[in-house]
Amino acid sequence: MKTTLATQEACASFAPQPLEQLFLGCLAQNPRTQRELFERLSPKMLGICLRYMRSSAAAEDVLLVAFRKVFDRIGQFKQTGSFEGWIRRIVVNECLMALEKEAHWKNQTDLDKIHTPANQSGPEDMLYWEDLIKTMEQLPTGYRCVFKLFVLEGLSHEEIGKRLSISENTSKSQLSRARLQLQRMLKLDPRQN
Structure with a gap:
């Protein structure tokens, strides 16, 4: 045609x-x-x-x-x-x-004060992206922001520090604590990483 x-x-x-x-x-x-x-x-x-x-x-x-x-x-x-x-x-x-x-997320850094329900599925169950996103949304705002900027956006700790007006070390600390909290919430053994 x-x-x-x-x-x-x-x-x-x-x-x-x-x-x-x-x-x-x-x-x-x-x-x-x-x-x-x-x-x-x-x-x-x-x-x-x-x-x-x-x-x-x-x-x-x-x-x-x-x-x-x-x-x-x-x-x-x-x-x-x-x-x-x-x-x-x-x-x-x-x-x-x-x-x-x-929120005043800069002050939310004490892990002992976080009371978040854990994911109901066990580690033997398949973890889907949606489950990770839902679990990640339960993190305190400061942890969530740093985690997303580092993991999802690929920014360095220096860039994160500039964007959020925090020190590079605070960014590293927030990321580390976010990872630990996610592992706890997902009931994963931190030694697996």
């Missing part, structure tokens, strides 16, 4: 624009382009928000605030790195700021 030039052009008009084109449209404050960028990246960015926030409503709120900042500060993107990476950094920073407003 042969396609005509008009059919090819019509199909091309439905093809998603490259992110570089969307950046230029957003820079020109084109509402249609802003909507397309939001619709394209919001599912992925919402996934990031859900990793940090305790509820989906809070995650959605943070996502909207983050995209508002993206559109307000679009001129600050220097086009030296990934546009999506720049947006991701704004989303993660918004999550961290929301968590900081929500």
Whole structure:
């Protein structure tokens, strides 16, 4: 079946624009382009928000605030790195700021004061990703933030310290305590690692 030039052009008009084109449209404050960028990246960015926030409503709120900042500060993107990476950094920073407003997590460091129910499945059962995420959400906010930034985002302790305004050693300590607490909650033998 042969396609005509008009059919090819019509199909091309439905093809998603490259992110570089969307950046230029957003820079020109084109509402249609802003909507397309939001619709394209919001599912992925919402996934990031859900990793940090305790509820989906809070995650959605943070996502909207983050995209508002993206559109307000679009001129600050220097086009030296990934546009999506720049947006991701704004989303993660918004999550961290929301968590900081929500609780004074810097003071939550005493393991003896944590009373968290353990996962009901035994170590012989298969551990699913969802189980790990649910268990991780039960960690105190400070432990959870450092653990997610280190394990999921791949940041160094130095970068975590700068983002959270804590020392590098505090980041290392929080990560260590988060791992121990997760092992206890999952009833895993710490000597297995």
